[in-house]
Each structure stands twice: as C-alpha cells, then as structure tokens.
Amino acid sequence: MTRTVEHVVCPxxxxxxxxxxxxxxxxxxxxxxxxxxxxxxxxKSYDPTPRLPRVHGREVEWNEAIAEAARMxxxxxxxxxxxxxxxxxxxxxxxxxxxxxxxxILDTTSSLCHGPAVLAMQSVGLPGCxxxxxxxxxxxxxxxxxxxxxxHPRHFARYSLPPANRRSRVAVVVDxxxxxxxxxxxxxxxxxxxxxxxxxxxxxxxxHARPLSARAIGGVPLANxxxxxxxxxxxxxxxxxxxxxxxxxxxxxLNLGELFSLVAELNDCTRFAAMPMRGHGNVAGADQxxxxxxGYPFAVxxxxxxxxxxxxxxxxxxVLAHGEADAALIIxxxxxxxxxxxxxxxxxxxxxVAIDPRExxxxxxxxxxxxxxxxxxxxxxxxxxxxxxxxxxxxxxSSARPTDEQALQQLLDSVVRVSAGAVPTC
Amino acid sequence: MSATVLQARANLTLPVEADxxxxxxxxxxxxxxxxxxxILYGREWAPLGDLFAVSGDGRADLVLEGDLTxxxxxxxxxxxxxxxxxxxxxxxxxxxxxxGEITVDSNVGGWAxxxxxxxxxxxxxxxGPMLGSAYPGERRGMTGGVILVEGSAAxxxxxxxxxxxxxxxxxxxxxxxxxxxxGSLFVFGQLGPRAxxxxxxxxxxxxxxxxxxxxxxFQYSCRFAPGFLQxxxxxxxxxxxxxxxxxxxxxxQRYTGDINTLGKGEILIYDQH
Numbered sequence: 001m002t003r004t005v006e007h008v009v010c011p012x013x014x015x016x017x018x019x020x021x022x023x024x025x026x027x028x029x030x031x032x033x034x035x036x037x038x039x040x041x042x043x044k045s046y047d048p049t050p051r052l053p054r055v056h057g058r059e060v061e062w063n064e065a066i067a068e069a070a071r072m073x074x075x076x077x078x079x080x081x082x083x084x085x086x087x088x089x090x091x092x093x094x095x096x097x098x099x100x101x102x103x104x105i106l107d108t109t110s111s112l113c114h115g116p117a118v119l120a121m122q123s124v125g126l127p128g129c130x131x132x133x134x135x136x137x138x139x140x141x142x143x144x145x146x147x148x149x150x151x152h153p154r155h156f157a158r159y160s161l162p163p164a165n166r167r168s169r170v171a172v173v174v175d176x177x178x179x180x181x182x183x184x185x186x187x188x189x190x191x192x193x194x195x196x197x198x199x200x201x202x203x204x205x206x207x208h209a210r211p212l213s214a215r216a217i218g219g220v221p222l223a224n225x226x227x228x229x230x231x232x233x234x235x236x237x238x239x240x241x242x243x244x245x246x247x248x249x250x251x252x253x254l255n256l257g258e259l260f261s262l263v264a265e266l267n268d269c270t271r272f273a274a275m276p277m278r279g280h281g282n283v284a285g286a287d288q289x290x291x292x293x294x295g296y297p298f299a300v301x302x303x304x305x306x307x308x309x310x311x312x313x314x315x316x317x318x319v320l321a322h323g324e325a326d327a328a329l330i331i332x333x334x335x336x337x338x339x340x341x342x343x344x345x346x347x348x349x350x351x352x353v354a355i356d357p358r359e360x361x362x363x364x365x366x367x368x369x370x371x372x373x374x375x376x377x378x379x380x381x382x383x384x385x386x387x388x389x390x391x392x393x394x395x396x397x398s399s400a401r402p403t404d405e406q407a408l409q410q411l412l413d414s415v416v417r418v419s420a421g422a423v424p425t426c
Numbered sequence: 427m428s429a430t431v432l433q434a435r436a437n438l439t440l441p442v443e444a445d446x447x448x449x450x451x452x453x454x455x456x457x458x459x460x461x462x463x464x465i466l467y468g469r470e471w472a473p474l475g476d477l478f479a480v481s482g483d484g485r486a487d488l489v490l491e492g493d494l495t496x497x498x499x500x501x502x503x504x505x506x507x508x509x510x511x512x513x514x515x516x517x518x519x520x521x522x523x524x525x526g527e528i529t530v531d532s533n534v535g536g537w538a539x540x541x542x543x544x545x546x547x548x549x550x551x552x553x554g555p556m557l558g559s560a561y562p563g564e565r566r567g568m569t570g571g572v573i574l575v576e577g578s579a580a581x582x583x584x585x586x587x588x589x590x591x592x593x594x595x596x597x598x599x600x601x602x603x604x605x606x607x608x609g610s611l612f613v614f615g616q617l618g619p620r621a622x623x624x625x626x627x628x629x630x631x632x633x634x635x636x637x638x639x640x641x642x643x644f645q646y647s648c649r650f651a652p653g654f655l656q657x658x659x660x661x662x663x664x665x666x667x668x669x670x671x672x673x674x675x676x677x678x679q680r681y682t683g684d685i686n687t688l689g690k691g692e693i694l695i696y697d698q699h
Contacts, residue, residue: 076468077440123563198642202643
C-alpha cells in the first residue's frame, strides 16, 4: 500500500529543501516529487533492509563488531576520526565525545572543501544572512567559483533566483570556464585560473575609488570590474555565493578573507552578504557541533587531553599523507573516493572502522563495517542548512537499523570499558 | 663532552611532539633525568629515552641525530643555548623561540619559527609552508629574531610577521609576506606570486626573479638605491647568504602597498638592468 508523506527534508546538499512530497510503498520510496535529480537518487536508491555488520569481511553480530572496533581504536597510538558531513548533529556530538575519550584527531570533510572559508571567517568575520532574506530581498546575486545548477539544482528556484523575482535581480557568475550556471547568468566574467585574489583586492580598491594602474585583472578588462564594483555599491541587497573554486585554488583562506572584507566594506553603502556554498547536507552542522564542543570547527587533536586546533597539521589529508595515523574511524563519508591519492594510499594500509548506511569504496576496505540507518529516510536527526539554520529531519520509512548516534554511543561505551581494563564483551 | 646528543632510536613514523627538547629544559639535568623528560608519542606520553638514545648529561648545547621528519616542536619556546639537528626536522621547529640558535642540516616542516620573538634559526635545506608566520586565529606571526634558509621556502613565508628578518636563499611559494605588519623578508631566488597581499608595513626584497608581477593594489613608486639595504645585505653576506657585489651597488624598483590596508609596505625589486 502506498502512502504519501509531505514536507519531507532532502539531506543531500546544503540547501536542505524541505518541501518534498514522498511516496512510500512498504519500506521503499517510490517517488520523491519536487526533488532534484540528486535528491531523487538519494531517496529512491536506498535499501533499508537490515544488514549485519562485517569484521574482516565476515558478517557478525552487532556487539562483536562494536567490540572489535573498540579494540582497534584503543590499541592505536594515533587514531583519526573523519567524516561527519552526512550525519546528524546528534551523531556528531557523540563523535566529539569519542575523540575526546580516545585522544584522537578529529576532522570533518570541511577541511577538504570550505575549511578555508571557516579560517577566513575566524580571521575577518563573515557578513552573512539567511537564505530566506536572500530570496526576499536580494537584487544582485553573484556566484563565484561555484556551479549550483549542477551541485545544488534547486538553489535558484528556492533561494537565489526564484522565478517570481527573477526579472528584478541580476545574476553574475565569476568562474574560470563556462558552466551550466553561467548559461543562465545575466553577466559572466570568465577569469584566469588562480587570479581570484588579484580580482578581489582590485574590487576592494575600486569600491573605495582607489586608483589602479592595471588595464586588465584576471584576464578581464578593468572596465568590467569597475562596472561590477558599481553594481555592488548601487544594489539594494547583494550576495556572493562562494564555491570551492575560491577555497581550493591558490590563496584558499586568503581569497575568502578578501571576499569577506570586500562584503563587509560594501555594507558601508548598501546591504551585502557572503555565503559559502556548502556541499554536503550537514557539513555546516559539523562545524557548528565541533565549535560548540571543542572551540574549533575542524582539524582538532585531543592527544594532549584537551582540544588543539591545527588546520594543515591535524587535517585528515595531511595526517594521512604523512602517515601519522595508525587507525581510522570513518563516519558517513567516503574518503577513499575523494581524498588525494597520497592520503588514500595510507588509509588502505591502516585498520579502518566505517559507519555508513550505504556501501562505498571505504566500506569495501574497512576491517569493521557498521551499517546504520540513513538520516532523513529511516532515522530522525538535526541538520544545519548552508546558512546555519537548523532543520529537523523526520524518518519517512521505518527500519531496524541503529542510527549513527546509537552506533557511536555503543562504541563509546565499549571504548570506556576497554580503557578501564574490562574485556570487551561480544 | 660539550653537548648533549640525542640520537633517534628508530625511524619514527607516528607524530612525536618534543617540546621538551630545549636547552632550557635539558641544561643542568643528569643523563637519566634527560631520558625521563616527557614527550608525546601519538596520543600517549612517553619518556624521551624510549625514542632517543641520550649521550651525556644535560647541557645548553644539544645535538639531534636521525630522521626527525615526524618530530614536532623541537626547540619550542627556547630562550638560550643551541640545537644542532643533523637530518630533517618536523613541524613547528623553534616556534615561539625567544633566544638561542637552531641549525638544521636538511629540510624542516611547516610553521618553523612561527611566532618567533628572538634568536636565530638557520636551515640549510628547504623550509615548509608558513615559515615565521602566525598560527590560525593569531594576529601576529614572528615578532623578532632571524630566520635564514639556504634552500627554498614553501608558501606563505612570513605571513603576519610583525618584526624580525627572514632571508631565503632559494625561491618561495605563493603569498610571501602576506598580511605582513612589519619586518623584512629577503628572497634571493624567485619571489613567489602575490607577494605582500594585504601587507601594512615592512619590506619584501626580491634579489632574484619574480614569479609574476606585483598585485594590482601595489603602486610603482621609484627606482633608487636604498641605503638601509646595504646594512642588511652586509649582515646577510656575513651570515653566508648569496649576496653579490651587484646587489650591494645596484638599483631597486620600489612598489608600495597594499593600498587596501595601510599601504605603507614596500616591495623592492633588484633591477638587473
């Protein structure tokens, strides 16, 4: 029998669209209306059939897998906990407690995507706003180094360029190549790769009417930047969505620092905001939870018994590339698929515990795999939207799988027992 | 024996935090006490003697031998004495040091000399990123002392430095002297792109070539032979840096910026014509 669930939240990307209508037949989602292609795939491909955990490829009972995972992590001298961007804040909170108990290094996928934006935020501040404010008030929308037409397909319709307001707002795209987003833009500025900082510093100077001698910046004539600076100053409300084109190119946090400084200065003459275009569903929540629990947003080391911050030192990419972890707990992430090969190679060589609702490259090489429920499908939890607004996810189907939070809590309890000298019970 | 010798017992691959290896901590200790100093090996404290063979009682002069690529924070906060490292050294070498001297035969990791306030750090190999710079969230990097690198330095040398001198015999990576508040940065090889981004004051001196032009927020000022440079260059020559007579007598193009901040910084480019 088919039933319909309304107002479902899609946890696929940072948009967290909360207007989906989902049709459920038994334990499978058969339709996800209003969802983008990414969301449809997420809802329709999920198989909630209970699966047994695996230890060294062998299916075992849940408690045995937890005990083996606890043994591996407590025996490690330098354990790494990584991932957390596609799980709920409740599980993230548990992961922080586990890292504290283990003295582990804790990092999220933030360090790989928008970590530089967080560093810039800490350095110069972030003049932000909510997506609702952008939907209602913005008349100048700039997409810099991002391609939401592909990565966040409903971003335009729901937040940045809603059809009802489309004629009254100007869309500008700054990117190194034409994209699906630049196709719908009113103004496209194709810049040379790696020239973002030059352009942003020049825009800051132009906004303040400071003289520049260069004729072209980033491969674009100065007149175009003067035009953009004029639009930025004269708009009613403007916003810049910053993508990984800024955070992953040369300059990284310096690029974002210049952008946030530019936006802050624009607020002297109009209303302007900047917003990192967060990718994973709850990567913004991971920053929030780590910050309220440890004081730092990512790349935290508990080795000394207290949290220490070390982007570039305690980031998973660096820790793994330098061979400085001897065990890893991967939560709701697939680092083997997206880390640089130098880091992925080391991950293959150390004991790995993977907590994930789905099979991935990482679960295939993990010594212990704990299959859990999926937030937004068969588990309830809280996610943070890219603008920092928390949204509650409700389950649309029922399942017998434990949640990430429950798995981590059991792992934590087992670690406490092992640390206290008790023999792990199977 | 005039120096305390610490020989790494094996190739260390997991991270070791050895901030207890400073002349301040070791000088005056007996050999056993030196071996009992705590160091963090991964997430567990271990006696220094477990990872290093200690020769001699504690002195103000230390010699470290072996590959110390994963040994971090050597000489952190030291105020006196010397440390000679025969091999590579890990991250944060000599960070927050206020006096004394560290010499390294080979390469060092990132953040060497970060927040350094005094003393001298001499690297005969290459330096990692963030040499003499500030830690995330800090307003000021190096505030005094001298860092000499014979090889090259990676990105963001001297970021947010407030005072002191950094000289690099080879090339630098991106953003040398970014957000510099004051101080002096000399580069004898290729000066990396986007030098001085966001700098307020201070001098970046390029004695070799430029990876790219200066940022648009720097303005050409003049071509001249700055008198103070001779003083610096003579010191650097004495310290073994590759200063030539032409550097001493040559003309320099001066660019000022970054106009988005205070705009009192300068990039001096040796004019080879």
